[in-house]
Amino acid sequence: MTTLELPSRGELTGRPYQVSTVRHQTHDVVTIDVRPEQDPIAFQPGQFDMVYVYGVGEAAISISSDPATPGLLSHTIRAVGWVTKALNQLQPGATIAIRGPYGRPWPLEQASGHDLVIVAGGIGLAPVRPAIVQALRQRERFGRVVLLVGARSPRDLVFRDDLEVWNADRGIDVHATVDSAVRGWTGHVGVVTTLIPRVPFDPENAVVLACGPEVMMRATARSMQARGVPAERIHVTLERNMKCGVGTCGHCQLGPLFLCRDGPVFAWPEVAGLLEVREL
Amino acid sequence: MAGPQHVGAAILAVDELDPLIVALRDDGYRVVGPTVRDGAIVHADLESAADLPRGWTDEQGPGTYRARPTDGDARFSYAVGPSSPKRELFPPRQRLWTATSDSDASFQVVEEARESPRIAFLGLRGCELAAIRIQDRVFLRGSYQDEVYAANRSDTLLIAVECGSPAGTCFCASMGTGPRVDDGADLILTELLDGDPRFLVRVGSDAGAALLERLAYRDATAADLDAREQVVTAAAERMGRTLDVDGLPDLLMDNLDHPRWDAVADRCLACANCTLVCPTCFCSTIEDTTDLRGQTAHRDRRWDSCFGLEFSHATPASIRTSTKARYRQWMTHKLATWVEQFGTSGCVGCGRCITWCPVGIDITEEAAAIRRASDPTSADLPVPPTGARR
Numbered sequence: 001m002t003t004l005e006l007p008s009r010g011e012l013t014g015r016p017y018q019v020s021t022v023r024h025q026t027h028d029v030v031t032i033d034v035r036p037e038q039d040p041i042a043f044q045p046g047q048f049d050m051v052y053v054y055g056v057g058e059a060a061i062s063i064s065s066d067p068a069t070p071g072l073l074s075h076t077i078r079a080v081g082w083v084t085k086a087l088n089q090l091q092p093g094a095t096i097a098i099r100g101p102y103g104r105p106w107p108l109e110q111a112s113g114h115d116l117v118i119v120a121g122g123i124g125l126a127p128v129r130p131a132i133v134q135a136l137r138q139r140e141r142f143g144r145v146v147l148l149v150g151a152r153s154p155r156d157l158v159f160r161d162d163l164e165v166w167n168a169d170r171g172i173d174v175h176a177t178v179d180s181a182v183r184g185w186t187g188h189v190g191v192v193t194t195l196i197p198r199v200p201f202d203p204e205n206a207v208v209l210a211c212g213p214e215v216m217m218r219a220t221a222r223s224m225q226a227r228g229v230p231a232e233r234i235h236v237t238l239e240r241n242m243k244c245g246v247g248t249c250g251h252c253q254l255g256p257l258f259l260c261r262d263g264p265v266f267a268w269p270e271v272a273g274l275l276e277v278r279e280l
Numbered sequence: 281m282a283g284p285q286h287v288g289a290a291i292l293a294v295d296e297l298d299p300l301i302v303a304l305r306d307d308g309y310r311v312v313g314p315t316v317r318d319g320a321i322v323h324a325d326l327e328s329a330a331d332l333p334r335g336w337t338d339e340q341g342p343g344t345y346r347a348r349p350t351d352g353d354a355r356f357s358y359a360v361g362p363s364s365p366k367r368e369l370f371p372p373r374q375r376l377w378t379a380t381s382d383s384d385a386s387f388q389v390v391e392e393a394r395e396s397p398r399i400a401f402l403g404l405r406g407c408e409l410a411a412i413r414i415q416d417r418v419f420l421r422g423s424y425q426d427e428v429y430a431a432n433r434s435d436t437l438l439i440a441v442e443c444g445s446p447a448g449t450c451f452c453a454s455m456g457t458g459p460r461v462d463d464g465a466d467l468i469l470t471e472l473l474d475g476d477p478r479f480l481v482r483v484g485s486d487a488g489a490a491l492l493e494r495l496a497y498r499d500a501t502a503a504d505l506d507a508r509e510q511v512v513t514a515a516a517e518r519m520g521r522t523l524d525v526d527g528l529p530d531l532l533m534d535n536l537d538h539p540r541w542d543a544v545a546d547r548c549l550a551c552a553n554c555t556l557v558c559p560t561c562f563c564s565t566i567e568d569t570t571d572l573r574g575q576t577a578h579r580d581r582r583w584d585s586c587f588g589l590e591f592s593h594a595t596p597a598s599i600r601t602s603t604k605a606r607y608r609q610w611m612t613h614k615l616a617t618w619v620e621q622f623g624t625s626g627c628v629g630c631g632r633c634i635t636w637c638p639v640g641i642d643i644t645e646e647a648a649a650i651r652r653a654s655d656p657t658s659a660d661l662p663v664p665p666t667g668a669r670r
Contacts, residue, residue, distance in 0.1 A: 011424045011427075012376045012377065012427055012428070013376070013377055013389050013391060014389070016386075016389075052568075054379060054381055054387045054577055055379075055381075055568065055569075055570035055574055055577040056568060057566070057568040058566065058568070080595045080596075081595070091385075093385050094384075094385050094386075095385060095386040095387060097387075097389065239594070240592070240594055240599065241591075241592065241593045241594055243564065243565050243566045243584075244564070246422065246423065246424040247422055247423075247424075248418060248419060248422070248424075248426055248562065248564070249563060249564050249565065249566075249584070250562060250563030250564070250584070250586065251563070251565070251584075251591060251592070253609070253613065253617070255533070255612075255617055256616075256617035256620035256621055258621070261422070261423070277536050277537070278605075279599060279600050279601065279602060279604075279605035280536065280599075280605070280609075
């Protein structure tokens, strides 16, 4: 009666990856491109990895690269803690260990046939970037594709090369805004949600993907609903401290949800009430 | 294939406990059961029946525990101690792996050899069996199985002893986990103290049947079965606490801003004792360390607690900074959100969190207070000052 099968899939040990390129995005954000030393593992837009730096530790990081090329994996990392600071100091040739991918992806299938509106704040562009890349590859499946990007200042904008390439020619309507401008900035000034009432898309037929600070996603959900987007078609990705990535360490709980296992992508009605409770 | 023949209920004389332990040890099992150590009845390795807490009992209340010798001769006349099977199956600290590096750029991970220890648990209560079933769900029934837990759990033998002496902090009857045990163990014993001291034994598995066949037993009589019935019935009636679980998950989740959370936070020390003694709490954290030269790195997993400030660490600050939020997280997880996550309550009614709380916070009383305050017919509603009636 107490005979149990041993697990078929080990999830305690990462697989080795070699750093091929380190690209500095801003003063404290880098994108690290890595190649697996074994066969690549497929991932879906919005999923994350647990990334380990030798002797320092492990952090949950969204995958920011193209799902079509899992053999070249990118993670975009802001230096805020021990592990992310160590990641920001890696040099090409270094080895890191990665386990994953984990989590529920962006619902791109569900967005098929709809306008796709993506709202990203700061480094929040990283977790939606694979969805943008995939949507552009399958451009005919969507109506309008709109990207709203916000950053504190022009120097905090990530993936600037992409923002210049993604434009009307590629079938994507890109709007960038900064909270505070500097000399030479000719774009919009104001938080990213101020763009929502003024960009063209059909709210009743739109699917929204939002990623950024919690306060920004709350404001986005509010503005989108005010414009007529049904709440269940607004999707956000949430972030909390994660140690395991598979729903057993308990750290990333939000009410009944394990963000790692049940998310990190959620439809707005799944989390709206929980996010209203202070310190939940 | 013909397995060992299942017998009905059997009777073992008290003297057969030692052959039972010897038989298990001969089979290569560590026998983990109750013994008196440091003034408490704890789970530890048993070498013989002489290690059992013969003639001991325990007295428990909110914030108080005393192991006490009695005039009696019983081996299992106590409720539960501070330790639980969690300590063996999900140890407080586990090495996940070691890595070695001989250059700045690369390292190799050396997987830990995961041996499955043979552990025979002797003396498990209904609440403890329920706790094992709950941790099985957490670690083995999700999308990913936990390697460490699975290895520790894969070769275990569970021998229950039904509880005849619940403590003042017990409420297993409310949670439906005890004191009666009818399945979920290889052997189920009941210590009968009427007449000749003896154990009623029921078989729960082929392994349990095979074990019993190696001992000198006689068939149980109707009188023996009656005696067992009296033990568990009396125990169920002597629960020190009750918890009304009807609609409890919704009740708590509908009252996340209830003032009672502030009141309990005024008493709670956020010491994490409750999570450490809880047989189902499963939260853990990771510790990565290296030797001084950086040539060897270790990755360990250890118990963590939602009562720590670091537990909800996020950028730029922890999410649950107040004690109120941390107590609420623990209690709502245990009694409410656990049900949605794992299809079962996270509480087995063992009462350890009440006993071992330094200030005696009582989870049953906290739940009852929120229920009373939410019930419009409650007698606890504020009474207008008498002068107002004039």
